[in-house]
Amino acid sequence: MKIILTTTAPNIDSDVDPRFGRGAYLLVVDTDTLQVEGHPNPGVNASGGAGIQAAQFVADQKAEAVISGDFGPNAFDALKAAGIPMYLYGDCNTARQAIGRFKAGRLQQVGAPTQSGHHG
Amino acid sequence: MRIAVASGKGGTGKTTIATSLALSLASESPAPPPIFVDCDVEAPNAHLFLKPRLEQGQPVGIMIPVVDEARCTYCGKCAEVCAYHAIAVLGQKTLIFPQLCHGCGSCTALCPEGAISEKPDPIGVIECGTTLEGIDFRRGLLDIGKPMAVPIIRELQKLIEPLPGQAVILDAPPGTSCPVVAAIRGADYLILVTEPTPFGLHDLRLAVQVARELNIPAGVIVNRENGSYLELEAFCRSNGLPILMRIPFERAIAEGIAQGKTLVEIHPEYAAAFWIMFRQITDSQS
Numbered sequence: 001m002k003i004i005l006t007t008t009a010p011n012i013d014s015d016v017d018p019r020f021g022r023g024a025y026l027l028v029v030d031t032d033t034l035q036v037e038g039h040p041n042p043g044v045n046a047s048g049g050a051g052i053q054a055a056q057f058v059a060d061q062k063a064e065a066v067i068s069g070d071f072g073p074n075a076f077d078a079l080k081a082a083g084i085p086m087y088l089y090g091d092c093n094t095a096r097q098a099i100g101r102f103k104a105g106r107l108q109q110v111g112a113p114t115q116s117g118h119h120g
Numbered sequence: 121m122r123i124a125v126a127s128g129k130g131g132t133g134k135t136t137i138a139t140s141l142a143l144s145l146a147s148e149s150p151a152p153p154p155i156f157v158d159c160d161v162e163a164p165n166a167h168l169f170l171k172p173r174l175e176q177g178q179p180v181g182i183m184i185p186v187v188d189e190a191r192c193t194y195c196g197k198c199a200e201v202c203a204y205h206a207i208a209v210l211g212q213k214t215l216i217f218p219q220l221c222h223g224c225g226s227c228t229a230l231c232p233e234g235a236i237s238e239k240p241d242p243i244g245v246i247e248c249g250t251t252l253e254g255i256d257f258r259r260g261l262l263d264i265g266k267p268m269a270v271p272i273i274r275e276l277q278k279l280i281e282p283l284p285g286q287a288v289i290l291d292a293p294p295g296t297s298c299p300v301v302a303a304i305r306g307a308d309y310l311i312l313v314t315e316p317t318p319f320g321l322h323d324l325r326l327a328v329q330v331a332r333e334l335n336i337p338a339g340v341i342v343n344r345e346n347g348s349y350l351e352l353e354a355f356c357r358s359n360g361l362p363i364l365m366r367i368p369f370e371r372a373i374a375e376g377i378a379q380g381k382t383l384v385e386i387h388p389e390y391a392a393a394f395w396i397m398f399r400q401i402t403d404s405q406s
Contacts, residue, residue, distance in 0.1 A: 049205025049220045056199060059210040074217055082210035 001031045003102065004058050006068040007095050010038020016089045016098060018069025021050030027095055028061055031103055036095075051075030058084060067098055067107065076113040086110040121402055122280075122288040124307035124336070128323030130294030132313045133343035133367070135160075138291040139169040140383040141311075144394035146253040147384075151285035153251075158259035159303035160293040161244060161272045169382045172257035177245030180260070180275045182223030182268070183238040187214045191235035198227035198236060219267055244272045246279070256286075269293065273302040287398070296326045301334065309401050310338040311364065316349030324352075328359060337405065344369040362404075364397050 006023030007014040012034060017023035021043045028037040042057055043050030051071070055078035058066050066079060067087045079086055087107040092098040101107050125138040138156070146153040158166040167174065185198070185207070196209040206220035207227055218241050228236045244262040251257055258279060260272035282288050292303040304310055310331050314324040324340070331338040339362040342352065346369035356363055367373070367383070376386035384391045 043205070046205060049217065052205045052208050052217060052220070056205075056208045056210070059208070074220070077217075078208045078210060078215055081208075081213045081215050 002063050003029050003031055003065040004063040005095050012036045012096050014095050016092055020068040020071050020075050021054050026057055052078050055079045070114045071110055072115055073113040122308045124290040124292055124304040125311045126292035126300055126304055126327055127313045128296055128327035129320050132315045134313050135166050135291055136383055137313050137341055138289050139166055141394050142255050142289050143382055143384045144391040145287055146255055147391050148395035152283050153254035154287040154289050155256040155282055157276050157290045159273050159290050161260035161262045161269045164259045166291050168380055170251045170257055172249035172251045174247045174249040177247040179242050180244050180246055180272050181240040181242040182271050184218045184221045184241040185216055185227050185236045186239050188235045191233045193233055198231055201226045201230050269299040270302045273299055296330050307336050310336045311341055312338055313341045313343055315344045316342055316352050321352050339364040341365045343367045
């Protein structure tokens with residue numbers, strides 16, 4: 001199963017990055033083989049719409065789930081429209097830890113935006 | 121003569137200066153009373169001081185895209201060309217985020233299927249009126265919750281058609297971001313109002329850079345002066361910025377403004393001072 005996590009570095013032992021739109025890397029993970037591929041987040045330096053850009057990337061990758069610390073209203077709407085379930089890191093520190101908990105079904109799924117968005 | 125009043129830092133006295141300059145020109149200048157434009161569309165307040173009789177507002181909007189799902193092939197071209205990330209194509213769904221759209225029309229023009237049309241999205245109003253002194257007053261008012269001030273300021277700019285000899289005074293928003301650029305672009309002269317504090321000087325430096333970038337000559341008014349602030353004096357001198365006026369830190373002025381009075385109503389002698397300043401500016405630019 002292909003999932004995507006926001007991380008601070010492009011590898012599986014990286015720390016999690018709690019920001020979705022402006023997290024440093026989008027880590028594409030195959031949960032069966034634990035093969036990973038790190039992509040710089042396209043929205044990091046966007047003046048606006050960072051969450052939408054990141055969501056577009058996740059949808060284009062045809063990921064089946066996405067894990068981050070936070071999902072703003074635009075990112076939430078976009079990922080929901082794409083039908084991609086969103087999960088929260090909770091107190092996970094590393095990507096490896098989060099993948100383990102995801103596979104064990106122990107991450108909280110998001111049903112609404114977790115913050116109110118950023119402007120300016 | 122089109123004069124913009126800006127500051128960098130907020131709360132330095134832009135509206136105090138702009139409204140008093142307008143009233144001074146109305147009373148002292150032989151030309152028709154000026155056009156006054158309140159470009160601080162997120163929080164316009166010049167009307168509280170000039171008290172125009174405002175007429176019915178005209179709505180301002182931007183054109184935002186509407187996707188015809190029947191014709192859309194989800195090719196993603198619109199999302200790719202949108203510089204503001206206001207469109208996402210997610211599988212079999214094209215999603216538009218109106219609050220990020222700048223109304224540039226790229227998606228509509230470049231959609232290979234002709235599946236995008238546009239509809240107006242109201243973002244605010246422009247209101248016009250005349251004051252007792254004959255000042256031709258306009259202001260923009262952004263709807264609450266709308267993030268984009270620039271289209272309203274551009275619309276205000278389009279409506280400015282001065283009579284021969286009639287001055288135009290633009291009261292800019294605070295800061296140095298896009299709305300300020302939209303408000304001061306095209307001005308013949310920029311009055312930068314500052315206060316003699318490190319914060320005031322810091323933001324004045326930024327505002328001067330904007331003026332340079334836009335190639336607008338500028339001068340400084342020091343407001344709330346309370347003793348001399350040498351760093352500000354040195355900055356103005358080394359950057360060739362004339363100090364146009366100094367207004368003291370004075371309780372009577374603060375009390376008057378709190379009651380909705382302008383500087384020229386609190387101290388009528390300022391009318392002559394503003395008129396002299398205006399003529400110095402026009403002479404220096406001719």
